[in-house]
Amino acid sequence: MPELNLTSAPAHLRHGSNIGQPLTRRDGVLKVTGQATYAADNHPPGMLFAVMAVAGISRGRVVSLDVAAAKRHRGVVDVMTPDHKPELAIDPEIKTNPFVFRMEVLQSHEVRYANQPIAVVIAETLEAATEGAALLAPRYETLPALVGLDAGESFVPPVVGVGNPSEHHHGDVDAGLASAEKQIDAIYETPPQYHNAMEPHAIVAAWDGDRLQIDMPTQGLRLSLARIAELFGIAHDKIHIRSPFLGGGFGSKGFLAGPQTLGIMAAKLVGKPVKLVLRREQMYGPVGHRAPTRQRLRIGADGEGRLTALDHHARTVSSTFDDFYEPAADASHTLYAAPAIRTSHDAVRVNTGTPLFMRAPGEATGSIALESAIDEMAWACGMDPLAFRLKNYAEREPISGKPFSSKALRACYEQGAARFGWAKRSLQPRQMRDDAGLLVGWGMGTATFPALMFQAEARAVLRRDGSGAMEIGAHDMGQGAWTALAQIAADELGLDIDRVAFNAGSSDLPDAGIAGGSAHTATAGAAIHSAGAAVIAKLADLATGDDRSPLFGAGNAGVIARAGRLIRRDDESRSESYPEILARAGVTEVEARGTGAPNPAAMEEYAMHAHGAVFAEVKVDPELGQVRVSRMVGAFAAGRIVNPRMVQSQLFGGMIWGLSFALHEEAVTDRRSGRIMNANLGEYHVPVNADVPPLDVITVEEHDPHVNALGIKGVGEIGITGSAGAVANAVWHATGVRVRRFPIKIEELLTQR
Amino acid sequence: MKPFDYVRPATVTEAVAAGAHPGAVYLAAGTNLLDLMKGNISRPDRLVDVTHLEGLDGIERLADGSLRIGALVSNADLAHDAGFARSYPAVAEALLSGASAQLRNAATVGGNLLQRTRCAYFYDTASRCNKRDAGSGCDARDGENRGHAVLGWSENCIATHPSDFCVPLVALDAIVEIEGSNGRREIALEALHRLPGDAPERESALEPGDLIVAVRLPPVASGFAAHARYLKVRERTSYAFAMVSAAAALRIESGKIAEARLALGGVAAKPWRARAAEDVLKGVAPTADAFQEAAWRALTDAKPSGDNAFKIELARRIVVRALTLATAVTPARLPALPASPFASTSGAIHA
Structure with a gap:
């Protein structure tokens, strides 16, 4: 594998390299010219x-x-x-x-x-x-073969997802349902899905x-x-x-x-x-997939449209030989302020490769059911779906009662609705048509995903030639780690991005943790932040302790690292370049390590989640039942946005995945043999270009002082949540037909003319 | 991959001789065959590459007004031939609604006619399939079959023919020119594909060595140009096979239908010509009632082969819509989303 030749746009074409700048991906040229070496491109001699x-x-x-x-x-x-x-x-x-x-x-x-x-x-x-x-x-x-959600006796798994309890209770759900003026009781099904990278x-x-x-x-x-x-x-x-x-x-x-x-x-x-x-x-077998679910939601509301209870049960499957349980019902923990919430899971074992984590595991499956049910409840209450959500806006995390570390969801609702034009929506379904006579429907969904952190380490170096290095075994899955993490590294080292050798993607570098849980930028970023701070501190020590340095004695006041210089915080006229400091000290480089990890005290005190609101417009042929999404707007608040361009792409990708969840994706499983009958990209349908409408992403400003030092929440998965429900709800609004089995199929919509 | 011989004949005669060998198959663009070979569904001993044969890639107007399309003309070249699209708009629309741009650039006219079914059980070698392995049984019959045939199927096979191109062609009485061991012959396209009956492994009227060299549209076919459409309902906007499709072509004279042509796709092991429906339309005004009647006639013999009863109702609705679209004047330009129910949607930029 040759040395990576990462590039970034020349400095005069961009506004610096700092966090917050929309740099294009530095591995982009390698990829579009075929020079990026993927694993299978390697051919050692004699292979x-x-x-x-x-x-x-x-x-x-x-x-x-x-x-x-x-x-x-x-x-x-x-x-x-x-x-x-x-x-x-x-x-x-x-x-x-x-x-x-x-x-x-x-x-x-x-x-x-x-x-x-x-x-x-x-x-x-x-x-x-x-x-x-x-x-x-x-x-x-x-x-x-054991096939499907009714393959055998069900059981309650000891835990779901990553060690979550399989049941949660908060308040008296039965009393809440009994006292409700309006109730819904609905069952939703989601199919097995495969990652198909x-x-x-x-x-x-x-x-x-x-x-x-x-x-x-x-x-x-x-x-x-x-x-x-x-x-x-x-x-x-x-x-x-x-x-x-x-x-x-x-x-x-x-x-x-x-x-x-x-x-x-x-x-x-x-x-x-x-x-x-x-x-x-x-x-389609040995490398994981998203398990199917059957989810029952019972929701009660009072005469004003305030939730009285939320009961979310999810049936899922695991393999006959291992345990992973899609934590679908947990999606009801955080969004809506029901005084009583119960979530529970059960499962059956089937002959399948063990289902595992697939982009937004639990959140995606749970979200489409929850957001559909909330839509049904709003309709039952005669309320606009957004008004209903605002009525039940959670000021504290409903399941735990904890305050949120930050939550700009209200702003997401407002900005998303305004951009979409939601106020013009008819309450009744099947009211809107376009010029060609197609049914038009508008739907929305709330997006949420936990702001997670894992553990990571990074190594930072500053060299006498004025360059720096940041080393961390981070992973670029296409999400833009080569770029976003390098931006963080440049900021922390106080150097232009082109002066920083950012090394990642190799196991001989410090452990960056897993690139999952939408936590990679936050986790690796935190390690980079602390390694950068540590190496700058070492450099500062060299300067502030040396009476020949203009920074001598600045120890208490502190210094700022910027543009390759250390600058006295209280007097910007006093500064010195890194090479000057290192040369005088007679060292070729200074290095330091730093770690990133979740803060247990903050986690104990706060509920930490990213949020968003997604609005979708669909068109449905009234006689033929074919559906096409014509417009989507997503407004997301996910803390600090490191690179708006990469983040927008991540959110686009998530929204498209949500569209796919609602309308396309399904592993068709033979009911007798348990074989997947569409294990190819021709027949396992994901959206093609023609299915993807103009997408509009708004990133809502949000400052979170608690999640981590950089205030990053992660955007890898949240785009799916909310989006799938928004599309499904739009199909209902267009047609008046509530489809509860996903993906929504043509035959479900042929019932009416 | 199973090793195979590869031969590249210089002439049609050489090709037919090479193709007549047991275990030989013709290779054109290979957009279907190569997938079948990679999946071990097809394990030929010999590929006879016909892509270099001369004289098979032309589109020519014959003296009698018919049009002769060489078997090696690509789907894309044919669809984008301005004269062709003007004279046979439903055929061009069907071509552009099939596969993806990349596949259409490669796929040939002859190959399109002979593409195999997309039945998942045919492709899954762990499943039983009478078409792939004669007499082994049909796992589709009681399997996941919501996309399968509702017309002309048998207990031995419920697969459908996936071609879009063939649907308007069969409506327009296209003729297939075949070069075989005993010289040249021609048959109606409608007679090319066989219904499964008790021998689903026999898919066409072709004999070993037979090579399709051209498809011909008779002189009257261009008479429908003013009122001809193809409509295809599928599970995503592009790059998906038809759930059900229809080609409708009308000659309207003095406010009445002088002649109607109607064929359905995705419903049977062959492109399905609906003559009974055509008959009820002849001489009547193009009204919704007439189209409803035609739709009922077209599907009179339909019956579900599994979880696909909805396809019968869907097919009726598609027939009505296709006839309605055809009654309106054929658009001057093919829509950006050809054959799609969303064809009229503005702002779409993808073909």
Whole structure:
């Protein structure tokens, strides 16, 4: 992999490089010219190609594989099976920590879900390996598959999501419902969905003795490294993972899964570098997905439209062999000021790869149900949906009673509604038509996502030549980390961005934590902030303690780092450049480390969430039922905006995903076999350009002194929430037909003329 | 991928000889075939690449007023041929509503006719499919089949033919010119595709080695240019196969329908010509009532093959709408969203 050649627009074309400036992405030129090296672009000398054979059934066992036929095929080097594989250092079924999920790496002949890897063919060419896999012609002992939300006895999982209690109570829900003047009781269903990152999961693994070199897209470099170390019984410092670019992750590249592990095993088996890339359809199984849900919402309101109770129950599924439970009902914890709230979950086990984190896990599924239900409740109360939401605006977090660290949702409602023109909406559905006679509907939804923080470390350096460096094993999944984090680094080091060598995407750099939970900019940013402050402090010590420096004695007053100089805070005429300070001190560079982590005291005191309001217009053909979104406005308050351009893109992406959730995405699962029948981008529909209307994003100013030192809340996932419900509610407003099963299909809208 | 021979014949005669071998298939743009090969649905021994054959990429007006389209003309070139789009607007609209711009640039006229069904069970080699593996059974019949056939299906196969292009072509009585081992022959496009019956693996009237060299539109086909539309309902605005589509073409004289042509797509294993509907429209005024009657006639024999009863009602509504659109004058320019119910929406910039 060549040295990254990141660029940014010349300084005269931009307004500095500081936080808040809309820099274009510094890896953009590399990407559009094909020079960005993704994992599968690596071809170490002698590399072989590995191709997985995957299960055609979803429950049972493999009774035979025609290994001989595969091996006879020209170019095939070896076939890795449960009977012929390198041993692992530990049983991969052992969950060594809560972020370890079970994987299928040829430890037995059992089949637990369709598309589970059952063998790996290693060959000199991709074509030979592919044909070798086809020649294995597996035979199975097949058991009846467990499929769908009613596959078996349900149970209450011990926790949902990441360790959340599966039930929450606040106030007396039954009394609240009993006293309500208006009530709704509705059931919503959401389908299984798959991440479908543009870049498939890929690994190039090369062993050199007991050292292991890996190219692999990952959202969690150090987490993956630790898992590899434990699976293969080697020390952390023997492993190097490079992951400079990801073609999307969306949660599916958060944890080391079976296929990547198989790539490393294959390289060990044949003693040569091996590349293993998933085929698109193989991404529908071993690398996680969003579980289906069935959610029942019971809501009560008094005569004035004030909520009296909110009861949100979610049924979901997990795999037969591991536990992850989509925390859909938890979406009702934070938004609406019901005096009584109950959220609960139950689940059934089905023959599926374990569902995992997918962009806004729980929040997305829960949001479309909650926002639909709130819309139904507003209608039941005869109220405008925005007025109803404002009536039930939560000044404190409803489930906990905590104050919010900041909450500019009211401004989001106001600014979004004004931009959209919401005030002209008819209360009654099916009232609006366009010139062509198409039904027009307006819907809205509230967006919310927790402001999370993980732990990270960064290393900062200032050099005598006036340059600086910031090192952190951060991950650019396409969201713009190469740019936004470098902006933070430049600010913290008091240098122009082009004077800072920003290094990321490699496991030999300080741990940046996982790029997930919309927390990467906040987490890595906090570490960069503290490393920058620490190195500036060291530099300041050199200056303020030296009587030859104009900054001598400024210790108490302090200094500011700006444009490569330290400046006395109380007297800007007194300053000195970094090279001058370092040269006089006789050192070539100073370095320091810093960490970022959540603040438990603040978390105890405050509820921390980003918020937003999304407004959507849809058009529906009154006779034919086809739906098209024609306009969307989203107003979001997410604390400090590091790079408005990147943030806008993230929010656009989230809103499009929400549109997709409401109208398009569904993994069609055969009710008998449990196989996904549309495991390809032709038939698993996501919006194409023609489906995406003009989008309008407003970032509402919000200052949050509590979430973290930089006041960043994160924007990676919030765009989906609110948006999906807004589109669904707009379809109701256009047609008068309330569809509660997503995605909304044509046949649901053929009921009326 | 299974190893295969690749041959590139210099002449049509050589191609037919090479294509007649067992296990041989013709390769044109490969927009469908290569996917089938990558997925192990199709495992040919020999690819006969016809893309370099001369004389198959022209669009020519013949002396009798018919139009001859070479089998290797790309979907995009045909749709964007101004003269073609003017004379056969519904065909151009259908072409532009199919696939994506990139695929249309590659895909050929002949290949479009012979594209395989998009039935998920046909593509999923772990499922049983009588079309892919004769006699193995049909897992679609009791499976996820809301998109499947409502006309002309059998217990052995409920797949549909996915082509948009073929729908207006069959309405306009297109003729297929075929070069085979016994020389040249021609058949009506309507007779090219077979209904499944008890042999769904036999999809067309072609014999081994048969090569489609051209599609011909008869002289009368351009007589519908003033009132011809294609309408396609699908699950996203572009790059999706039809749930149901219809091509409607009318000759209106003195306020009455002198002649009507109607065909449906996405409903059967072949583009479905609705002659009974055409008959009731002949000689009547183009009214909503007449169109409703035509719609009922078009779907008289329809029956659900699974969770797809809605497609019958949808097809009736599409017929009415397509006839209504056709009655209005064909737009001078193809809409930005061809064949879409949202075609009239302003501001759309995507084809």
